[in-house]
Amino acid sequence: MAISTTALMRATLGALALGAACALPAAHAGNLEPAGINTGGTSFFDGFGATKPGLAYLGYYQYQHYDRIDDNNGNESPGFKSPNIDVFLMLNQLAYTTDKTFFGGDAHLGFTGLLPILHFNTSFGSGSPATLDSQDGVGDLTLGAYLQFNPVIQGGRPVYSQRVEFDVIVPTGQYSSNTDINPGSGFWSINPYWAATWLPTPKTEISWRLHYLYNFSNKNPRDPAHLGLTSAKAGQAMWVNFTGSYALNPELHVGLNGYYFQQLTNDSYDWKTGSTPVAMPYGDTGKAEVLAIGPGLFWKADERNMWFVNLYDQVQAKNHVRGTVLNVHWVHPF
Secondary structure: OOOOOHHHHHHHHHHHHHHHHHOOOOOOOOOOOOOOOOOOOOOOOOOOOOOOOOOEEEEEEEEEEEEEEOOOOOEEEOOOOOOEEEEHHHHHHHHEEEEEEEOOOOOEEEEEOOOOOOOEEEEEOOOOOOOOEEEOOOOOEEEEEEEEEEEEEEEOOOEEEEEEEEEEOOOOOOOOOOOOOOOOOOEEOOOOOOEEEEEEEEEEEEEEEEEEEOOOEEEEOOOOOOOOOEEOOOOOOEEEEEEEEEEOOEEEEEEEEEEEEOOOOOEEEEOOOOOOOOHHHHHHOOOOOOEEEEEEEEEEOOOEEEEEEEEEEEEEEEEEEEEEEEEEEEEOOO
């Protein structure tokens, strides 16, 4: 079956841009990976959280700019000429810590929900072999339950804190199989994580958040070349957000933040009876990988207003759009 190069590149890199551009709250990976995953959106003091019953609002405001799309070898893809993909993201999160505890009162049960709203600008150079179209709108809803543990106290100060959470990404966002870049993914995912913070000295902090991602099938995948594709399933993945900071004063910390994403299994596909199955359709060449790093700061304005600012440069990428991300994160407990 003859398939045009343009159709191949549009389908493959459209999915790449979808996974990257719709990320929560940072750009991320995967030929078919879902919207709504947190690559770099949370950073300093991530292992700390509310241990008293109450509600908190967390806002994420993000600008993402991508000016290249890299292939399986980490080289710039020839399928696009001078790509420019701009993403504006506003994500709203509510987290409620209950009075229910476990492990002798050490772990506090809570629930959370996150909803992104996205706007895209995409353009390509004159004569580009392929281009991508997009639609704005509301992304997928993420629902989760967490256990926030009490901080470990030594010498009269906290030295360690952690949280575990189990999230489900629900395909409620706007999605069309006729559009390259969508706010929604079109399929369910589960995304548990473990976040922790270590304070080795009174002025230094190291945090990390380790994620695992399992994706279910998209029963209405993009199939621009009409190969008879009936479903597509994004590969499993793991990634880690990592940070380190130093206190200039009790309210202001500066440091480095980053994340590393690795797709663990290849995407898979199902086909209509009588069609010609393709192991990796539309030029899907394998697993996605991304390394991003940059400066950041944490400012505690007061007890009810905390701000995080993170800048990420994606220094390495495979099967992924590549560029920079500016993230502003606001935490406001009520």
